[in-house]
Amino acid sequence: MSNKWRIALIQMDVVLGNPEANREKVKKMTENLRESGKGIDALLLPELWDIAYDLERLDEIADEQGKNAQMFLKELARSLHSYVYGGSIAEHKEDGVYNTSYVFDKQGNLVGSYSKAHLFKLMNEHQFLQSGDQLGLYQMDDQKVGAVICYDIRFPEWIRLYAVKGAKVLFVCAQWPNPRLAHWRALLIARAIENQMYVVACNRVGSDSASSFFGHSMVIDPWGEVIAEAGEEEMILTAEIDLDIVDQVRSKIPVFTDRRPDIYN
Numbered sequence: 001m002s003n004k005w006r007i008a009l010i011q012m013d014v015v016l017g018n019p020e021a022n023r024e025k026v027k028k029m030t031e032n033l034r035e036s037g038k039g040i041d042a043l044l045l046p047e048l049w050d051i052a053y054d055l056e057r058l059d060e061i062a063d064e065q066g067k068n069a070q071m072f073l074k075e076l077a078r079s080l081h082s083y084v085y086g087g088s089i090a091e092h093k094e095d096g097v098y099n100t101s102y103v104f105d106k107q108g109n110l111v112g113s114y115s116k117a118h119l120f121k122l123m124n125e126h127q128f129l130q131s132g133d134q135l136g137l138y139q140m141d142d143q144k145v146g147a148v149i150c151y152d153i154r155f156p157e158w159i160r161l162y163a164v165k166g167a168k169v170l171f172v173c174a175q176w177p178n179p180r181l182a183h184w185r186a187l188l189i190a191r192a193i194e195n196q197m198y199v200v201a202c203n204r205v206g207s208d209s210a211s212s213f214f215g216h217s218m219v220i221d222p223w224g225e226v227i228a229e230a231g232e233e234e235m236i237l238t239a240e241i242d243l244d245i246v247d248q249v250r251s252k253i254p255v256f257t258d259r260r261p262d263i264y265n
Helices: 019-036 056-062 066-078 151-156 157-165 180-193 244-252
Strands: 006-013 042-044 081-086 089-093 096-104 110-115 138-139 144-148 167-175 198-203 205-207 211-215 218-219 227-230 235-242
Touching: 006 019, 006 198, 006 211, 019 066, 019 235, 042 066, 042 198, 056 089, 066 081, 066 096, 089 198, 096 144, 110 138, 110 144, 110 227, 144 157, 151 157, 151 180, 157 180, 157 218, 167 180, 180 198, 180 218, 198 235, 218 235, 227 235
Parallel strands: 006 042, 042 081, 144 167, 167 198
Antiparallel strands: 006 235, 081 096, 089 096, 096 110, 138 144, 198 218, 205 211, 218 227
């Protein structure tokens, strides 16, 4: 089995509070992938691609148990015959609303879900959302990968857990706003270098009443080299990654065998 994967990132503007319009946009953008005739192994969407940061209306518009998003992403995975890392959506559960990501395999089976662990108080997430407390670890073919959401990347101790448990790729969905482009790039590159993994990060573009978003979705290899980076417009960013490089880097600089967790507490 080949360890080379072709990845596509949907860098898009998000219509505030309108899941139907946003699903239609994703559908149209992915039609271009199908028409190109070039298959992909994984698709990544941005954070809260369904409603953006329309937090004050969550009780009205959040997706009940994520059913609408799951149905849409399931069909997307089937039509593309690709894994779909479904960005994240506002999922309404019995105890509140979560910022949740779903992962589907190439046959459209739900592989798992992850709810954002670290809520971003500067955008008032803590006032409207519940935080998750479980890692987002998945099998993609025969490889282990992880998924986190936006603000999570500022917590290296959280990301390290993914690497220690064997993840070779970290998928990141985000609505990372201006003016913190330098932070976005530096943090993603650092997470790739220190964990010797690929980082595949999809950010939105456009603006809402409170913030503007710069895009710059990125694919970074385990050496910290940026192998693909988008600009600030809507687009589909594609890149090929080679999972064998992860093993090569980890053998050349044996960070994980040299760790001393016995002294870190």
